[in-house]
Every structure is written in structure tokens, then in C-alpha cells.
Amino acid sequence: MGLALTLLTLVVALAITWRLLGSYIAALFDGRLHFLSAIERPVYRLLGTDPSHEQSWKRYAGALVVFSAVSLAITYAVLRLQGHLPLNPQHLRGVAPVLSFNTAVSFVTNTNWQNYAGETTMSYFSQVGALMVQQFVSAAVGIAVAVALVRGFARRGSSTIGNFWVDITRTMLYLLVPIAFLTGVVFVAQGAVQTFAGPATVHDVLNGVTQVIARGPAAFMESIKQLGTNGGGFFNANSAMPLENPTGLTNFLSIYLVLAIPVALTYTFGKMVGSVRHGVALVSVMILLFGAWASVTIAAEHQNNPAVAAAGVTSHVGNTVGKEVRFGDTSSALFAVASTQTSTGSADASYDSFTPLGGLGLMSGMMMGEVTPGGVGSGLYTLLIYAIIAVFIGGLMIGRTPEYLGKKIQAREVKLAGLAALVMPLAVLIATALAVSTASGRAGPLNAGPHGFSEILYAFTSQGNNNGSAFAGLSGNTPFYNVVGAIDMLIGRFAIIVPVLALAGSLAAQGAVPESLGTFRTDNGMFVGLTIGVVLIIGGLTFFPAVALGPVVEQLAHGRFF
Amino acid sequence: MTSSSPTTATAPHGVVRTRGLFDPAILRHATLQSLTKLDPRVQVRNPVMFVVLVGSLVTLVEALAHPGVFVWSITVWLFLTVIFANFAEAMAEGRGRAQADTLRRMRTETQARRLRPDGTEEHVPAASLAKDDLVVCEAGDVIPSDGEITEGIASVDESAITGESAPVIRESGGDRSAVTGGTTVLSDRIVVRITAERGHTFIDRMIALVEGAQRQKTPNEIALTILLSVLTIIFLPVVVTLVPFANFAHGSVSIVVLVALLVCLIPTTIGALLSAIGIAGMDRLVQRNVLAMSGRAVEAAGDVQTLLLDKTGTITLGNRMAATFIPVGSYREQDVADVAQLASMADETPEGRSIVVLAKERFNIRSRDGLDDAQFVEFSATTRMSGLDLGSRSIRKGATESIKGWVVDQGGTIPPDLDEIVQRVSRSGSTPLAVADGASIVGVVELKDVVKEGIREKFEQMRQMGIRTVMITGDNPLTAAAIAQEAGVDDFLAEATPEAKMALIKQEQAGGKLVAMTGDGTNDAPALAQADVGVAMNTGTTAAKEAGNMVDLDSNPTKLIDVVEIGKQLLITRGSLTTFSIANDIAKYFAIIPALFVATYPQLGALNVMHLHSPQSAILSAVIFNALVIVALIPLALRGVSFRATSSAAILRRNVLVYGVGGVIVPFVGIKVIDLLLVALHAY
DSSP, X not given: OOXXXXXXHHHHHHHHHHXXXXXXXXXXXXXXXXXXXXXXXXXXXXXTOOTTOOBOHHHHHHHHHHHHHHHHHHHHHHHHTGGGSSOOTTXXXXXXXXXXXHHHHXXXXXXXXXXXXXXXXXXXXXXXIIIIHHHHHHHHHHHHHHHHHHHHHHOSSOSXXXXXXXXXXXXXXXXXXXXXXXXXXXXXXXXXXXXXXXXEEEEETTTTEEEEEOOOBOHHHHHHHHHTTOOOXXXXXXXXXXXXXXXXXXXXXXXXXXXXXXXXXXXXXHHHHTOHHHHHHHHHHHHHHHHHHHHHHHHHHTSOXXXXXXXXXXXXXXXXXXXXXXXXXHHHHHHHHHHHTTTOOOOSBOGGGSOHHHHHHHHHHHHTTSTTTTSTTHHHHHHHHHHHHHHHHHHHHTTSOOEETTEEOOXXXXXXXXXXXXXXXXHHXXXXXXXXXXXXXXXXXXXXXXXXXXXXXHHHHHHHXXXXXXOSSBOOOSHHHHHHHHHHHHHHHHHHHHHHHHHHHHHXXXXXXXXXXXXXXXXXXXXHHHHHHHHHHHHHHHHHHHHIIIIIHHHHHTTOOO | OOSOOOSOSSOSSSSOOOOXXXXXXXHHHHHHHHHHTTOHHHHTTSHXXXXXXHHHHHHHHHHHHSOOHHHHHHHHHHHHHHHHHHHHHHHHHHHHHHHHHHHHHHSOOOEEEEEOTXXXXXXXXXXGOOTTOEEEEETTOBOOSOEEEEEEEEEEEOHHHHOOOSOEEEESSGGGOEEOTTOEEEESEEEEEEOSOTTSSHHHHHHHHHXXXXXXXXXXXXXXXXXXXXXXXXXXXXXXXXXXXXXXXXXXXXXXXXXXXXHHHSOHHHHHHHHHHHHHHHHHHHHTTEEESOXXXXXXXXXXXXXXXXXXXXXEEEEEEEEEEEEOTTOOHHHHHHHHHHHTTTOOSHHHHHHHHHHHHHHOOOOOSOOTTOEEEOOOTTTOEEEXXXXXXXXXXXXXXXXXXXXXXXXXXXXTTHHHHHHHHHHTTOEEEEEXXXXXXXXXXXXXXXEOTTHHXXXXXXXXXTXXXXXXXXXXXXXXXXXXXXXXXXXXXXXOOHHHHHHHHHHHHHTTOOEEEEEOSGGGHHHHHHSSEEEEETTSOHHHHHHSSEEETTOOTTHHHHHHHHHHHHHHHHHHHHHHHHHHHHHHHHHHHHHHHTTTOGGGGGGOTTXXXXXHHHHHHHHHHHXXXXXXXXXXXXXXXXXXXXXXXXXXXXXIIIIIIHHHHHHHHHHHHHHHHHHHTTOO
């Protein structure tokens, strides 16, 4: 497929599911879907929760933190004990403590940063029973938080924001499991591997070599990897591996799947707050920023890599270094932008080999806080944080106490939104500073100078934004990077979720100010522009100096930007 | 509603003396204050400027340790940044203080004539009066403290607080019994029961308010301060992490430059002007003779979605005026005019006088002789008629039903077309007044409410701003509907009782709306207290003034609309300057980042899009721009950004363009110009 056709198909497919999936999710959380209640009821009995009983924001957040802590402990235990657990045909030993910690945090926070190679480190049980399970539930947690925040906007004078246990159960049963299963079948049909048999040994008679080919239950992990914006692949090569991402169709499906839920959730938002126009405004912010970043990155990858060109090698099909020939430069660039701007982090090419400008496109996409469209749930709730800040400034500019969907944005809301917006840049910058100023941190990057700096900055930006994509070129499996990275991921996830839930509680408790002609419109082009402005300004102003010292210097070293 | 309302908002004298924006006396005081305010205990209240102060102390230490032109220049300009911020605040406070001084002079130290229980008088200092003391005031006496007249009637000169030179009548009982300490009795004798002790009088509160002594941050101000703190906290690690980043690149950055970068990035412009904007907003209200009891009330005014406006005095001129004479039966129009004029000869009410005027205009009927023997009949609430008896001839005018009864009593008959005419007049919103000559009804005088000029356009603007106007009137629904339509209000409450008014406010508030109203009577007090913005008329009762959160010294209810505009303007000024402040950062980055790292990575010189002379001149230019922009914006902060009553979308578009886009462009130009000047002055 050519780029134009790919884009057209993608847009049409997303437009259809924006509406269908979006209203389906709204129906799900408005409690209008019950066809699986026969499975739901025993689950609630097991969890000991009364599905009709809702929680205050504090209880909701408490349940979420407890659930995530237990998930973390179980995942850690499975990785450590995998040598004693079944489904381990390669007889792999337990994973080292710090790596287990980093990996457990990584999958619980929906980051999927991988300081290991899956096929040589993880047993099938660890992959499926620990990591893949987290790929489902961490996505469900993100969606639950987003829905709780949306309820905050939709409700009037309510002391509760939903029931966490019900929300994640229903997300799993009605949304993630069915879609992941159906699309997993497509991956299998296209040739992705799905087996519990051990690695295959192939003897090449012609050359007289024996090759061991890693296999495993990869296909169904692949579908939730993309659908849940997780990104952690079964194999080390991730989506560049033919057994994980076999054809152009699965490659396209991957791009579609990472975008599907984050985009559709804006329709859910509009539907639940009673104004689809408000959902359209948010999706417009996402589309415009995504479009701009995709254009720059694709254009950058469609030209020669300046470093390679300087060595006298020119190519007429763009920057092919580190790219799968099956997918080519533009498709790989589109995949990369979709993956980095959705907090997925899967890769069908080596991002380290992108042109400096292309690499900047990927890194800066994450620096905008993963809102274009961002991760499942996290994209929506983070964008709403930026929208609240835009509403506050814009609302003042028209001479009214700012309000968004009838909810007043005052000291408490600004404090919580500010806190949530503050966390990510803080975590990323401090972690990067720590790495460049300690010997153990400086030992990480393979390259010196600005490219080495980019590698470190990219790693912590990726983890702080729960993206998980890697720039490569960084030896991450060291105690320093495992521990600092894990803290970066935890902060980037939970230090945002808790203020967001507090915000949900504060908004839900409010009544609603009726709309009038004097109200700041939050469903038109001006609002879209202001929100884009806030996203760009917060991301831009916080990361400009760091970016200037990394990719900008690299690109300028070759004298030009294009 | 009393009729002493002046119509202009600007007063010739009194509390409010319009001062130029840069009154020399205020300027002198503010300059001094801007230095004394450097006290860290003062600065810590403003997190943004506190960071600047700490930063300038750091560079000061550096300048003392390693002296040099650059480091000293930076240090001086950083201190100037704080001083300019202090200056802005001191300017705003100074304007309030000047008004307070005028007020303070009014607090009399005179003797009060206190009444002993036995009825004899004693002279005591005004300061020693207690609540519920009775004092006597006669012509020429200054009323010693706030109180309520318990007996007597007097004309009082209240110009000291209202600026209105015409004396007002104050009398015991009813809604005009309140007197304010510091005002002067011009005639007659009154006994006043003191209601406020020294230090708690109306003037004392006014002094505290205009001085800003009790100034508490308003909800939006608190929220904005939090946002500004967040922006400050974000930039701290951004700047601090540059040290390890630079080391990694085998470069180094000096602490002075880092402080300069931090100060340029944190929102100093809005941080410096924030409190000045708030104080100036209160000041603007005072300029229009409105005293707000709290900044919160001013802010709430900007949020108001429903305005309850009294018909009389706000929407219509105070009084109804005769508009037409309508004959009944076989009478002619001129007969009606003739009889009505005769009936009104002794009627000194505005309505009666308007009949005389109309009769003269239409039929040239003038005052006549032969009335010396006439017996004038005063209007009374029981008869609801007035007129005169001229020998055996009795002439009456009054409410239709009363006149009808009177005519029937005289043995007359009711003309068949009377009822139809009366109904027609009522339906059109006017008041019919029947006129009878002896036993026969001559005709009807139509008394019309005159809607104030320009009020319709005002309501149209309110509608565009999304504010609903509701007219409150004691009239019947028919009359009310007609006037409401003529004035262009959105809704009306007819036959309004205090209870109905209260119910309406609660109903609006239940829907989440903020309500503003004006009132003056004691029976308005509960509603004034319930409303989010309650403007009490200064002519009103003490109860009303206590209940409301604003007092209009001019007692001009139309000013409610001004109050709303000032509230909005206050928020717009804050929002616009915040946007401007943040937008400025882009240019500052392009000035400082290349300057910081060009030695390490020469290729970063490409980011020096302004082509600034040298790294040092670039950094200094950014710091100087950052400081000077505060000074440049002081007039805007004090005056408020221009406000036009249009739709929110239009206001937003304009402000985003001016302060957002402008805020991006202006510093690029400003920093370049300063850099050129530095070079021209051979500073670099």
C-alpha cells in the first residue's frame, strides 16, 4: 500500500470505530450493557465487591493503588520464580531481582519498557501469565481512570465517581478481551506464531549450520500489546520480527489498533457529558498534533540520513538504515509516530537509526505528555488536564470564573491539574540529570556527545510517559537504569493518576453552572487552538533546553533541518 | 426608592477625587514603598517574585565574589525587577490611600450631644459613644457616628461621602432613617440612636477597604497564584538540570546565567502585576462611587448571569408622566385637560406637576385666578383621590375605582366607554387616572412610565454577554409586561413582594446562576444578603447596607451594570497578562539558550534568530526586557484592559490575538532593540 492509501484507510477505519466503539464504551460505562452479567457476577463475588455500591474518589484511588501494588508483587514473583513454574521449555532461570522489578513496574504501569530480550529471558508462563495479564489489566486501569474523570464532568453534586472493581472488570470483559481475541486471530491467520512448543531447531544442509528459531505464544500477546497501547513484544525485535508482525496487513492492523481506543474514547467523553461536540474538539486537538508530527517525521525519514549521506552513501528511498524492507521508510515512520504518540512504544524499525529530526519527532511526541491521542485512557485524562489549564487561562480572558462543561475551575482544580501536568517533566528531567551526572548513568549510552545525551533523554522520556519505546544504543539492564527507570515509570503513572482521580471527585461534587452566551466555549476552534497551545507550550518550554542539547545539535551539526 | 439619586457616576467632590494615573504625590510614595517592600517577609506572599528576590541575592553574592560588568548588570536588573513589581503594587495601593486620607479627615473629633435617660443633654467626645446611645443633632452639627433617626426630620449634607452636593432628607421611621457619621445636619433637629461604635462605622470600613488593609485574595486570584506557582516550580528543574546537561557536553554554565534564565522563564510579568490588578479593580469601583465590601464580590460580579433590576429608577425614570388626555362620553380632550389641570393645581407630586405641564403644552392652559377660596383635597391612601372644592364645584382625580365610587355617591352615572378606555390604557403599560367634575366623569389621564434613554441598548449588550435581565416591579403583570417589552428586558417579576424577590433569587441560584440585585429598603435586606452581588443604595437603610456586599454612594441602580463590567474587566486583565507573560518565554529561550551553549556547540548559534550581538548582551537584553515590561504594563494593570460588551467569543478572539500572539512577537522586537542599544552604548 502506498502512503496515501494507507493514511486514507487508516482515517476511514478510525472514523468508523471512533463512533461505534466510542458509543459502545459509553454504553458500557453508563451501565447499559449486561450481556455478560453471568460472568460478571461471580467475578464481583470473588472480589468481594457490591457492583451497585460506588466509591468516593479516595476509595477509588485506594482500590487502584492496592490493585496495582498486588499486580506488581505477583508479576515480580512470577518472574523471579519462573524456573519453578510450568511452560518453560527452554528451562530459563528466574529473572534477576532488579530486572524483575523494572519489568514488573514496566508492565503494571502500561509502559512496557524492556531491559531484556523476551525470547531469551522470559518463560512462556512469564510472558503469558504475568506480562500479558498486565497488558490487559494495566490498560483497563487507564481506561477506568479516564472514565472516572469523565464521570466527574458528567455528574452533578455526586460524592462518588464509580466502582473501580466494576470498571476494570467490565473493561476487560466487554472491551479488551473480545477485541484482542478477534484481532489475535487475524495475527495468527497472517502467520504470527502461537505455540507453547519450545524453540525450533533448523538444520541448514546447504550451508551446514544449525539455527535455533525462537517461538512461543506470541500472536495473542501481539494483539493486546497494540490494543492496550502496551508495546512490550514477545520477541526482542518487537514488531520488526516476522513471527510477531508477519505481513503488511498486520503492520497496518497494529497501527490501527494502537490508535483505536484512545481515539474512540473522545467520542465516549462527548457522549457521557452529553455533548459530542466536546468530544470532537478533543479529537481535533489529537488529530492536528498527530498530523503535524507524522508529517514532519515521515518527511524526515523520506530523506537521506545526513550522517549516512555525509559518508557518501545516498539512497533514493529515504532513510533505510534500521528499517524493515518489508515496511519501508514512510510506513515505518507512521508506525513509529503512532507508537510513540500513544504511549505504546512498540517498534517495527530501529528508532536509534532515524534521522535526528525523525528521532526528535518521536521524542518530542512523547514530551507533549502522550495526549495525541495518548495511551488507552491515559491519553484522554492527560489531555483533559491540559484542557482544564487552557480553560482556566481562556476563561479569565473573557472575564468569567473559568468553567468547563459547567464545572468551575478554581483553586482546587487548578492545583490538581497543575500537579498532574508538573509530574512528567519533573520526573524526566531529574532522572536524565541523575543519569548524566553519575558514572553508572554515563556508562549507559553507547555513543558520546549529543547522540549519547539523546539516548539517555529518550529513555527517561519514554519511561516517564509510560511509552516504553527504546532509542536503542543504551545499555539499560544495569542496576542504575533498572531502578531509576522504574521510579520514573511509577511517578509518570501514579503521580498523575491520583491527582486526576482527586480532580474527578472534586468535579463530580460540583453542581453545574448553566451555559450562556457569556460562557467560554469549549467546543469550538478557538478552544482547540488554546488547548494545542497549552500542550505545546508546557511541553516545549520544559524540554526546549534539553532537546536543544540533543537532537537539535545533532541535526544542526549537519548544517540544516531539512 | 428615594428620589435623591443623582444620575452621574462621577462626583464633583467627596471620597472620590479623580486622580491622574501618575499623580506626583502617589508616585513619590510608591517609589519609597517599592524599596521598603523588598523585605523578604513581604515578598514571600508572592511566590514568583520571591524566587526573583532569592535569585538576585544569589547573583549579588556572585557579583561580590567575582566582580564584573556583566554580573553586576544582571544583579542590578534582577533587583530592579523586584523593585518594579513592588512599585506596581505601591502605585495601586497609593491611589487607595489617597482616598482613605480624605475619608480620615472626615472622622470628626467633635463633641456629641448625648441624651441622658432623663432627657437632658451632656457633651461627650464622639469617640466615647456606645451603641444605642441617643444623641441630638441640630442645624450645623456633624453627626458623630452612624445611627438611625428616632425622632424628627432634617435635611442632611452627605456630600462628604457621596460627593453629591444637594442635601437629602432624613426622617425617623421608614426607609430614610439611616444617617452616616461625618455628615452634616443642615436644618431642623433630629435624635439619632447610635448603631455603630467608633472603629466600626461606615467610614471606618470604607477607609479599611480603599486602603486595601483587609484585602484578601479572591478565589480566582488564588487559583491563578497556584498556576503561577506551578509554572515557577516547573522551571526550577528545567534550569537546574542544565548544569549536569552542560557538564555532560563538557561545557559549563555560570550560576548568574542560570538565575537570569530562571527569572526570564517564570511568569514574572503577571506575578509582579497580580496584586496591583486586584487593588486597581477595587479602586475603579470606588472611582465610580461604589464601595465593595470584598474583592470576592467584585469577582462574583463578573460571573453574574442574572441581573434583578428595580423598574423605578433603573429602567424607567423615577416617576410616571402624564402622556395623553382621553375624553369619555361627549367631552372633548380639552375638557379633560382643563379639569385635570384644575385638580392638580395643588398637587406637588411629580405626577401632578406633569399633568399641569402637559395641559400647558397641549392647550396652553395656564395657572388661573380665583382659586383663593378653593379648598384643596390632599391625596390619601384611603380615598386614593385628590383635587379641590371650588365653592359647590368638586373636582377630583384618582384611581378609576375610587373616582367611580365617588361619582356614584354623588348620584352620577358611569359613562359606558370608561371601562374600555381604562383597560386599553392599562394594557399598554400605562396607569389610567380618572378625572371627575362633580357627578360626571370627564375623562382619563394616561400616566406613562418613561423608559430611560439608552437602556434598551444596554440590555442588548448584557444579552450578548450572556446576562439575563429581570425587571422587578410592584406593577400589575399587564403594565409590567408592556414596560418590560419597551425596555427590552428578558423577563419581569410583577407585583413583586420581598418574598417573591427572594424566591426568584433562590430559584435562579438553584439552577447554578449567580444573581446580582440592587435594593434600599429594610425589606430588601434578606434578598440583598441572599444575592451573590447585592448593591445597597447609600440612601437606603442601615439594614440594607449591612446585608449587601456593595454600597452605591450615588444610589443609582443603573450602576449595577457598571459593576458587572468592572468585575469582568478585572478577570480579563489577569488572564490577558498571564497569557502575555507565558507567551514571552518563547523569545527569551531563543535569546538565552544559544547564548548559553554556543561555546560548547557552535552550531546552536543557528538558534540565535534575533542575531543578538554576543552571548552576554543577549542574556542581559532578555533580563532588561523582562524588567522593563513590568513598568510598561503598570498603566494597563491599573486601568484594566479595554473592555467592550460583546460576546465571549469576540472578547476571547481579541485578547488571544493581542496578548497571546502579541506576547510572542513583542519580546523578539524588544530584546533585539535593547541589544542594539547596549551595543550602541558600547556596553558590549
